Amino acid sequence: MIYYFIFGPSYKQIIERYTGLTGKPIIPPAWALGFSQCRGLLTNESLTREIAGEFRKRQIPCDIIYQDIGWTEHLQDFEWRKSNYTDPQRMLKDLDKQGFKVIVSQDPVISRQNARQWKEADSLGFFATDVRNGGSYDMPWPWGGNCGVVDFTKPGVDAWWGKYQQKAIADGVRGFWTDMGEPAWSNEESTDRLFMKHHLGMHNEIHNVYGLTWDKVVTEQFEKHNPGKRVFQMTRAAFAGMQRYTFGWSGDSGDGNDVLNGWDKLAGQVPLALSAGMGLIPFWTTDISGYCGDIHDHEAMAELYIRWMQFGVFNPLSRAHHEGNNAAEPWTFGPTAEKLCREAINLKYKLHPYIYSYARNAWDTGLPLMRALLLEYPDDTETYKADGEFLIGKELLVAPVVEKEAVTKEIYLPQGEWIDYNNGKTIYRGRQWITYPAPLNVVPVFVKRGSIIPTMPVMQYIGQVENYPVIFEVFPASEGRTATFELYEDDGESNDYKQNICRWTKVKCTTTAESWTINLVRENENGYKSDLSRNEGFRVYLEKCPSSVVFNKVKSKKTNPEKLESSWYENSENTTWSWDEPKGICTIKFAGPGNENEIVINQ
Secondary structure, three states, rough: OOOOOOOOOOOOHHHHHHHHOOOOOOOOHHHHHHEEEEOOOOOOOHHHHHHHHHHHHHHOOOOOOOOOOHHHHHOOOOEEEEOOOOOHHHHHHHHHOOOEEEEEEEEEOOOOOOOOHHHHHHHHHHOEOOOOOOEOOOOOOOOOEEEEEOOOOOOOOOHHHHHHHHHHHHOOEEEEEOOOOOOOOOOOOHHHHHHEEEOEEEEEHHHHHHHHHHHHHHHHHHHHHHOOOOOEEEEOOOOHHHHOOOOOEOOOOOOOOHHHHHHHHHHHHHHHHHHHOOOOOOOEEOOOEEEEEOOOOHHHHHHEEEEHHHHHHOOOOOEEEEOOOOOOOHHOHHHHHHHHHHHHHHHHHOOOHHHHHHHHHHHHHOOEEEOOOHHHHOOHHHHOOOOOOOEEEOOOOOOOOOOOOOHHHHHEEOEEEEEEEOOOOOOOOEEEEEEEEOOOOOOOEEOOOOOEEOOOOOOOOOOOOOOOOEEEEOOOOOOOOEEEEEEEEOOEEEOOOHHHOEEEEEEEEEOOOOEEEEEEEEEEEEOOOOOOEEEEEEEEEEEOOOEEEEOOOEEEOOOOOOHHHHOOOOOOOOOOEEEEEEOEEEEEEEOOOOEEEEEEEEE
């Protein structure tokens, strides 16, 4: 055994040094940080089209529709099941026009029922072998009959597998969900697998890294066949260094015996998410709904589903998924659930520029997007106990409700002042526990005073509108202090970010006794080009209406809030501002993206 001792002394430094040892986490495509939908038997064209149509008709944002393993004709030939798909290539094109990307599942096995491919792999020696007879190991599999286990440690397997998986990409599939990579077993207690031999060792030596060897092949082959394109791959079985190739999800996390008893399972996902991030899985999700257990009464399940959604939208990757043909789309749980889930998903899309900036931060540092409070406040021992809440980046604190029929939430607020993000007004002093009102329609979210949050208008999918405005929400610091943020942008699809071909927008708001001065400086790196012509703006949360707003030394025109809000997509060279008295928001709109701008808001 080889031991590595990593000295911090802070946990953030340990994560950064662990990143240096095991590799940087790849950034998902920008659309992967939107919302996605799945179910176990979402494996046919008609249901896929129906669900996609409902999302758009009901105006619930969604970027990804998954196809579970039944999409294949056989395990794992990457051929569409002919009885389930009339014209899969046309389906993918039609969904793409609606803004949907399709991710398909793959298993690391070849079914004996798939006679042609099984014989091919067997003749090439691409299966793990059985030391008792020297032949290909025959593994019982939960579906598809007995299978051969693909040996991803064997030279030549990578190119062979890559050619097969590329068939789906060529059809228009956008990525993979690598499932069952333990590899899964019909009887977890069975020791028969110990007779399995891989090219690099017996299974007891290979077991823990088997999933990682598979994920490595999937990503490297994707990049070989699609040079420069960013991979999407999500897995549940991997090893140290997985962040170089894949993203993670927590697997089957509900109560399979009684789905309605899944509250403790939901509660357990919060500390699990934080542990995943501290172990260098920054891009992670849970199965919203819990996956396990048949749903016999959607109305009875609605409250649990809503709370799972209110937590899940703050996962970097957000996916609703349930086993079998149990519908897990928001509208199937009734009108209240549909409304509240839409609101939660809308918030995720509004915060996309903020979340994407922290995705880049994960690439640079290894630090997760979902952060245990102790990462940012290591000297506050009270944060060690606050495992039912988390930070998104540094500025936002989220405390999801995970208790049945709860109408309040006990929340710890660390050092500083925290503003209720739901109203932008109520301020709480830090270093204390509070009892926060949290009925079913409320997700407890707080923003630290002295923060800037980049946002965008809610779209039905990422990239729906090219020239969308970026609007910075500013919660000014106290007098004599500053609030800062660095917005990160790139093309969202390529691997150019690895060469720092990108744009940074540095924003600083300085508070004085007489005014707030906002400086915006934009820097394009390494030839990054964008033809976007868009408006930009600030929403500054203040106690009273400013006397004037000066943009680059020119006094700006005041207008009413309704008129300003309706003009975000209108081209205008003139800077305008408005004051919303009930909300206490000064909104400023100006033409972007200029390289340097200064805004002075006078009291």
